[in-house]
Amino acid sequence: MTFAKPTRLLLAGVSLLLSASAWADFTASPEEARGIAKEAYLYGFPVVEMYKTLYTQAVDKTGANFKAPFNRIGNTAKVFTPKDTAFVTPNSDTPYSFVWMDLRAEPLVLTLPQIAEERYYSVQLIDLFTHNFAYLGTRSTGNKGGHFMVVGPDWKGQQPLNIDRVVRSESNIAYALYRTQLFDDKDLEKVRKIQGNYKVQTLSQYLKQPAPATPAKISWPKPTASMTDSPELFRYLNFMLAFAPAQDSEKDLLARFARIGIVAGQPFDLKALSVEQRKALDDGISDAKAEFAAFKKDQVDTHQVVSGDFFGTRDHLDNNYLYRYAGANMGIFGNSADEAAYIGYFVDSGGKPANGAKHSYTLHFAKDQLPPADAFWSLTMYDGKSKLLVANHQQRYLINSRMLPNLKRDADGGLTLYVQHSVPLKEQRSNWLPAPHGPFYAVLRLYLPKPEVANGQWKQPALTPIN
Known part of the structure; x- marks a missing residue:
């Protein structure tokens, strides 16, 4: 035919x-x-x-x-x-x-x-x-x-x-x-x-x-x-x-x-x-x-x-x-590699599916190791079942590079983000990305990523459960 x-x-x-x-x-x-x-x-x-x-x-x-x-x-x-x-x-x-x-x-x-x-x-x-x-x-x-x-x-x-x-x-x-x-x-x-x-x-x-x-x-x-x-x-x-x-x-x-x-x-x-x-x-x-x-x-x-x-x-x-x-x-409708890089956090550092009902997590960027992007970067939270943004009282669905002046840096100049369902300690709340009480995934987007993303020189940090 x-x-x-x-x-x-x-x-x-x-x-x-x-x-x-x-x-x-x-x-x-x-x-x-x-x-x-x-x-x-x-x-x-x-x-x-x-x-x-x-x-x-x-x-x-x-x-x-x-x-x-x-x-x-x-x-x-x-x-x-x-x-x-x-x-x-x-x-x-x-x-x-x-x-x-x-x-x-x-x-x-x-x-x-x-x-x-x-x-x-x-x-x-x-x-x-x-x-x-x-x-x-x-x-x-x-x-x-x-x-x-x-x-x-x-x-x-x-x-x-x-x-x-x-x-x-x-x-x-x-x-x-x-x-x-x-x-x-x-x-x-x-x-x-x-x-x-x-x-x-x-x-x-x-x-x-x-x-x-x-x-x-x-x-x-x-x-x-x-x-x-x-x-x-x-x-x-x-x-x-x-x-x-x-x-x-x-x-x-x-x-x-x-x-x-x-x-x-x-x-x-x-x-x-x-x-x-x-x-x-x-x-x-x-x-x-x-x-x-x-x-x-x-x-x-x-x-x-x-x-x-x-x-x-x-x-x-x-x-x-x-x-x-x-x-x-x-x-x-994701972007091509030259336009944006997407890093999905579906599992934690131990290979287990991310779940806000079971764990709280950190995402730590060492000093001078923030996501390298010529435009901007953003970490966005999604519900693992619906694949949509996660409703929360803070109405915060992401943390991005435009927010850096309002985020708290570590003593050594690094940046730790807190990815969890429960409200974190007061001194951590500026860096909190609310997660659902259940399965989730987060996507780190880098718009106009620099060459070190594609060539592997920059390594993304792992999503680490808090013990």
């Missing part, structure tokens, strides 16, 4: 073909189907997890997490709190702006203002596979601002003279995730003004020309509670793949997926499967989850692989679907 032709048709009429009653044949034996389902689950989870965010932010206008319709910008001029649930492991240092891009009809032009050199900001451009295909902002284009054009995979026009850069997405649905550094609570109004100067226009609007024909209306399927934990995932994956032409490096893989009914733009009908076929898919998904659990325990928790391995361009990930799954599972 080929993929180029149905993909091309679907981009013009998604809602028409998705309503068809026919669906791709399930030709794999149960044993084969189990192995294919394992592969397809690891491959498809990031795509469908991304769809959850797309739906809540750009489709469900009545939802609490709605930000803006497609091709318009939505700003959140506040820091994230435990009430924000659109995606897991959010940061609370950089108020976000959001643009969900529909590039089927024409490109979008993103205009960025000039901002002060000391303030970090970025625009992370993400395709529907969760690849970070480009960046705009402090590191990549500077703080001087400019006009940048994002084009879809099929666009063949000319670059206008006053466009600073053209970047191409391999999918017609893509995401622009803006981060604007917030210095402190008093700085919110300045951040709000910066966000107000972020502009998004279609190319025809930017050039003040007639708009091209409106593409077919998309019937977005409503998310379900089990969509990323069951074979339901394959229905949403088929839907999303209609917006991305097959890559040459994946045509054999997609042909294998077709043997269990995974075909771009086609319905995926679980009710049409036999009991044996459904069990094969369930078992394959269980196999995928088990592989990730072992990988996380043996390589992620021990820092043998790091966040920079999980996020980046397609070339960077080199079709490593386990890595891409790991990134989406633990912290979807």
Whole structure:
């Protein structure tokens, strides 16, 4: 079965073909189907997890997490709190702006203002596979601002003279995730003004020309509670793949997926499967989850692989679907290694899972060994079950480098942070990061990390239980 032709048709009429009653044949034996389902689950989870965010932010206008319709910008001029649930492991240092891009009809032009050199900001451009295909902002284009054009995979026009850069997405649905550094609570109004100067226009609007024909209306399927934990995932994956032409490096893989009914733009009908076929898919998904659990325990928790391995361009990930799954599972929309480094504290110095009901912990940075970052660093707390920020009476969700003047240093000039659920001693409270009364993890983020992070010269301290 080929993929180029149905993909091309679907981009013009998604809602028409998705309503068809026919669906791709399930030709794999149960044993084969189990192995294919394992592969397809690891491959498809990031795509469908991304769809959850797309739906809540750009489709469900009545939802609490709605930000803006497609091709318009939505700003959140506040820091994230435990009430924000659109995606897991959010940061609370950089108020976000959001643009969900529909590039089927024409490109979008993103205009960025000039901002002060000391303030970090970025625009992370993400395709529907969760690849970070480009960046705009402090590191990549500077703080001087400019006009940048994002084009879809099929666009063949000319670059206008006053466009600073053209970047191409391999999918017609893509995401622009803006981060604007917030210095402190008093700085919110300045951040709000910066966000107000972020502009998004279609190319025809930017050039003040007639708009091209409106593409077919998309019937977005409503998310379900089990969509990323069951074979339901394959229905949403088929839907999303209609917006991305097959890559040459994946045509054999997609042909294998077709043997269990995974075909771009086609319905995926679980009710049409036999009991044996459904069990094969369930078992394959269980196999995928088990592989990730072992990988996380043996390589992620021990820092043998790091966040920079999980996020980046397609070339960077080199079709490593386990890595891409790991990134989406633990912290979807993470930055590429050049933009930020993420160090996850899932276990303590003894290799045991972090748990605020069982222990209090310290994180000690020796003198002159604070996290090396050209922009800033931040340690943020997350609930181990929900993967969201942790509610606490202090309303403190993180400790970052902007807070250093208010933190108490050790006698030798080092810095000890207290990570625990119970209120610490009075002299330790300035350095307290509240933990939940149960499983947790913390993420140390370094924005614009210095070379000693990647080359291993700087060693992160361990999360140490207090005896």
